[in-house]
Amino acid sequence: xxxxxxxLESLExxxxxxxxxxxxxxxxxxxxxxxALAPATRTLAxxxxxxxxxxxxxxxxxxxVLQMLELxxxxxxxxxxxxxxxxxxVEKDAAWASLLRLRFPGLxxxxxxxxxxxxxxxxxxxxxxxxxxxxxPQSGQLKQLLQSKYAEGLLLFCVLYTYGWTNPLRKGVFxxxxxxxxxxxxxxxxxxxxxx
Ligand SMILES: C[S@@+](CC[C@H](N)C(=O)[O-])C[C@H]1O[C@@H](n2cnc3c(N)ncnc32)[C@H](O)[C@@H]1O
Numbered sequence: 726x727x728x729x730x731x732x733l734e735s736l737e738x739x740x741x742x743x744x745x746x747x748x749x750x751x752x753x754x755x756x757x758x759x760x761a762l763a764p765a766t767r768t769l770a771x772x773x774x775x776x777x778x779x780x781x782x783x784x785x786x787x788x789x790v791l792q793m794l795e796l797x798x799x800x801x802x803x804x805x806x807x808x809x810x811x812x813x814x815v816e817k818d819a820a821w822a823s824l825l826r827l828r829f830p831g832l833x834x835x836x837x838x839x840x841x842x843x844x845x846x847x848x849x850x851x852x853x854x855x856x857x858x859x860x861x862p863q864s865g866q867l868k869q870l871l872q873s874k875y876a877e878g879l880l881l882f883c884v885l886y887t888y889g890w891t892n893p894l895r896k897g898v899f900x901x902x903x904x905x906x907x908x909x910x911x912x913x914x915x916x917x918x919x920x921x
Pocket of ligand 1: 758759760761763764765796797798799800801802803815816817818821837838839840855856857863
C-alpha cells in the first residue's frame with residue numbers, strides 16, 4: 726500500500742517524531758486532547774477535503790464566500806488539502822501553532838481553545854474539526870457548541886472524522902448528518918462525517 730508507506734515516511738519528519746512539536750510526544754503528554762499517535766494520512770486528509778469543498782460549495786452560494794475554521798489544526802495535515810478554502814487555523818498547542826505559522830504563512834493562525842472560538846462566533850462559517858470526540862473531557866462542550874451555533878445560523882456546516890463507526894453527534898439538531906466516507910487507509914481507519 727503506497728499510501729501507508731508514504732505515511733510511514735512522513736512519520737520520520739521532524740514535526741512527527743522529534744522536537745517540541747513531536748506528535749508522539751504530545752500524544753503521550755495529552756492523549757485525550759491529541760487523540761491520535763500520528764497526523765492524518767494523506768488519504769484521510771483528501772477525504773475530509775472533498776467533503777469540506779462540497780459542503781462549502783453548497784453553503785457559500787453564488788458568491789462562493791464563506792469563512793472557514795479548522796479546529797485542532799495540529800501539524801497541518803488537513804490544512805494542506807483545504808488551504809484553498811482559506812481557513813482560519815485554530816490550535817491550542819503553542820508549538821503546533823508556531824509550526825502552522827511557518828507552514829502556512831498566508832493563513833491566519835489563532836493559538837486558542839476552539840471552545841472560545843466557537844463561543845465568540847459573530848458571522849456564519851463552516852467548520853472542519855480534528856478535535857478528538859472520544860474520551861476527551863471537552864468533547865461534551867464542543868458538541869453542544871457546534872449544535873447551538875448551528876441552531877443560531879452561525880455554523881452552516883461541520884466536517885469531522887472519528888475512529889469509531891457511529892455518528893458522534895447523533896442527538897444533534899443538524900438537518901442532515903451523514904457518513905461521507907469510510908477511510909481504511911488511516912491508522913486507525915476513520916469515518917468522515919458531514920453535518921449541514
Ligand atoms: C488528532 S490531532 C489532529 C491534528 C491534525 N489533523 C493533524 O493531522 O495534524 C487533534 C488536535 O486538536 C488539538 N486540540 C485538542 N483540543 C483542542 C481545543 N480545545 N482547542 C484547540 N485545539 C485543540 C490538539 O492540540 C491536536 O493538535
